[in-house]
Amino acid sequence: MKKLLKLVSLAGFAAGIVWMLRDQLLPGPQQPTAHPPAFRNPPPPTTETKPAAVVESNGEGFELQDDLTAVNGIGPVYAKRLAGAGIKSFGDLANADAEDLASRTDLPRDRIADWIRKASDLA
Secondary structure: OHHHHHHHHHHHHHHHHHHHOHHHHOOOOOOOOOOOOHHHOOOOOOOOOOOEEEEEOOOOOEEEEEOHHHOOOOOHHHHHHHHHOOOOOHHHHHOOOHHHHHHHHOOOHHHHHHHHHHHHHHO
């Protein structure tokens, strides 16, 4: 039992010494030499005020269509609901009636009224 106690205390002493000298034993922090990965650098801001998505139309070229998800509060799911109700651009949304659109999309009128205000700034 005494030998075991001596062994444990010796191990504890050695661990204490290593703990005290850890700053000298471990290498210091290194400065990165390479550039960070691209995903850490945000893309530069664009000056475009009206975001648009390119949509193919009838196989005869392309037409630009407003991206309704640029309106704060409209995600892909709500954009699909609005498209199903005939709202495909900021102008369509800005000119829509909140009551009528709420009944066609089954969304709260207050939320749609807020979207209409925000879309009128983008239209």
